[in-house]
Amino acid sequence: MPLTKPQRVFDRSYEWSALARFATSVSPHARLGLVSGRRRQGKTFLLRALAEAAGGFYFTAVEATARDSLREFGVALAEHAGSRAPYALDDWTDALRVLSETVGDGLAIIDEFPYLIKADSAIPSIFQRRLDELASRPGETSSRFLLCGSSMSVMGRLLAANAPLRGRASMELLVNPFGYRTAAEFWQIDDPKLAVLVHSVVGGTPAYRQEFVGGDAPESLADFDDWVVRTVLSPSVPLFREARYLLAEETDVRDPALYNSVLGAIATGNATRGGIANYIGRKSSELVHPLNVLEDSGLIAREADPFHARRSRFRITEPLITFYEAVMRRAWTQLEQRQARQVWQRSRPTFLSQVVGPHFEAMCREWAARADDDVFGDMPGEVVAGAVADPVGKTQIEIDVAVLSSSEDRRILSLGEAKWGVTMGLRHLDRLRRARDLLSVKGYDTSETWLACYSGTGFDDELHAAAKRDRILLVDLERLYAT
Secondary structure, X not given: OOOOOOOOOOOOHHHHHHHHHHHOOOOOOOEEEEEEOOXXXXXXXXXXXXXXXXXXXXXXXXXXXXXXXXXXXXXXXXXXXXXXXXXXOOOHHHHHHHHHHHHOOOEEEEEOHHHHHHHOOOHHXXXXXXXXHHHOOOOOOOOEEEEEEOOHHHHHHOOOOOXXXXXXXXXXXXXXXXXXXXXXXXXXXXXXXXXXXXXXXXXXXXXXXXXXXXXXXXXXXXXXXXXXXHOOOOOOOHHHHHHHHHHHOOOOOOOHHHHHHHHHHHHOOOOOHHHHHHHHOOOHHHHHHHHHHHHHOOOEEEEEOOOOOOXXXXXXXXXXXXXXXXXXXXXXXXXXXXXXXXXXXXXXXHHHHHHHHHHHHHHHHHHHHOOOHHHXXXXXXXXXXXXXXXXXXXXXXXEEEEEEEOOOOOXXXXXXXXXXXXXXXXXXXXXXXXXXXXXXXXXXXXXOOEEEEEXXXXXXXXXXXXXXXXXXXXXXXXXXXXX
């Protein structure tokens, strides 16, 4: 029987369907599933609802010693089985045996699994052995084990090349933040301009809507500045220190000062490894490890430039961290002294240029990546930012939204420029035309390339007129948020 998603679970239809299929699988074999995602995305809320709907066992690990964790696990197992006395477990081999016997053909969920690994690094190997034992006796039990964690680096290593659980998982589910449209609906914001501004601060993380600001959402565009002052810049609100905690919670971060400097460099527009190195005064080779750690943690993403084989750009994936690095970090003392309004008045131009502008570009790439094939004439294969070298002017033409086909024929479906606070005109279109011509000379197929202008402010009459005559796409906020 399918499991119905509870009404209290907002959106997450895809995630619920995957979890429900796993929990109700008719396979006679024991199965393992992994659920990961950055903190505050609602994984625990979702898994608790699943356990309730499926009548499954649910256990949340905490930072504790191996013995304490085992004791708490025995208490939770006993409660699930209806026993008054907690189970006395000898070790994790005994614990997993009792777990599979207790849940039988049902569901067992262990949340915050990385905490158990931190206390006892042998647990993944013990899990592997238990799964192999059950696999050798098909039909005896078909338990479903779900392991969940917020430490992206730890969860990612569970199925790495030589990891004990490699090849054992039949489901890997990543719980991402809400997309920008879903986030606007979640925050109950109808004004697309206000939705962009709010999303530039808190992104699509569900927990920030209620737990971290007490349900406080800006009432209108005119209320946005006051909302920033009374929430994210207020020391009395949990959101104030959240960006710091996101980095501190990552177990592989050994030098917070260095990692903050790297994030600060990216937040201020230094997106290449060389640019980051110059900004923080380190050698490029010294950044390999911290960049890899941040990438494995899901805090940054590395994106290859499609027009430069050896060039990659880094971007921060959590908007709140970008906001913190660009606006809050250097004014931390003043903010702690409750000078939020003065800090915001001084920092608002920086917010618009270093936070909203790049974030709007990322939103436009998300829109293009999800576009139907009738928008660009084909289904997008890759949507990234890039730069086209112009040898005449010895400059780089920045392409904010480059849409490439999924085939190997080097077709460029679209070249786009995104501007948040500028009314776009023919000068922006001319730049895209120049880039298209240069790429054509380099062997790219640009015969059916759409030139796209994305604007948070609008387009002048000349650009509107040009769009009626040529393969030109104009995307404003209303189209960006249209379902």
